[in-house]
Amino acid sequence: MIGRISGLLLVLASLSFAITVVSPIDVGVQENDTLDLGTIGPGQTVSVLVDPIVTTGGIHGIGGTYDLAVAEDLPRRWKSQPSKLYQNPLQVTITADPDAEPGNYTARIKVIDEYNGEELGNVTFNVKVRVTYDVMDFDVSPEHRVAGPGQPARFKITILNKASTGDVFQVSAEGARKWEFKKPVFVPAKTSKTIYYEIVGSEEEEYRSTVKVISLASDKIYDEKNVSVSVQSNLFGDYKATNNGVIIFPIFELSIHSLAGLISNLLN
Incomplete structure (x- = not known):
């Protein structure tokens, strides 16, 4: 009986709990969920921000704080930058290959409880992006x-x-x-x-x-x-120019200048 209880406690300790992604969309995710990050172009970088604080699970059942987020299983020639340790929110970036062909691509993001110190377990979820040149x-x-x-x-x-x-x-x-x-x-x-x-x-x-x-x-x-x-210096060209900039006239000619701009618009 004691062995069974110990085994159950180990299983519970290894369970991961729901976390919240706050950007690029605000949504809760659990282990092995898939998050659609939308559309990017070749070479562009998308950032995923995760709230490190959870309110369930952990040592005392009241949650805790995750410490790090990293990207894994990237497509070939793609790059990533992990979050800073203890960052809030945890920000991990994924950069597409500058020569990536149009299509759908996936990677995985792991949110880590360092050394399982708060017994939260790690949460790993999938992200997918669509690459297109039309961005x-x-x-x-x-x-x-x-x-x-x-x-x-x-x-x-x-x-x-x-x-x-x-x-x-x-x-x-x-x-x-x-x-x-x-x-x-x-x-x-x-x-x-x-x-x-x-x-x-x-x-x-x-x-x-x-x-x-x-x-x-x-x-x-x-x-x-x-x-x-x-560039024209004839009268009609000057009329057109009144719509692009200021032609310097004596004060008594300003009304004529304004009329010239109106004529230009009517002719167009």
Whole structure:
């Protein structure tokens, strides 16, 4: 009888108890549960945050605190970073292979009671992610502008991050000399961010530029669009320029200047 009781106590001590994942979704998980982390692109990193505190089980049946979380059984060429010891919440990261092909991938996360000191046991659960190249959209508006000499032609660049994790995108423009640039832009998961790009031409000519957006996580997440500016010094070009920047006029001509902008809009 004593042997049976001892065996039962050992089994109970080895049991793991439900824990709570607080990010990227808030959900309770138990041993061998599967958690869907959503969609990411090649090379992108997803973080899993676990509440280390449980209120059941343990030495006295009132719970305790887990000490560490690690990722295991990763797909080939994927990487991970364990949580810090005694971190709250426990954060473990998983990074996809930058050359990962589209598809579904799985890994395992183990939440550890160090040395089983609080007799909580370890909890191991599965995570799955879907990898796709289609995690970013961007738009440049408008594609063409007309401006007067010395007047700014402004373009609005909007980046949409469709992934389940944030990412840094390198935005660049090339082709129009003196107006080439590069700028890193962080876009949180499932949000968009807008920046602006200007070309100011001093000569009457056509300026062409290519705007490119590429993820710093992988060059497989990439797109580009062409824009152009016509610099004109004729009256109609000046009318168009009133919508792009400020043309300096004497005070008595300001009303004419405003009317010119209205005419330009009507003609378009």
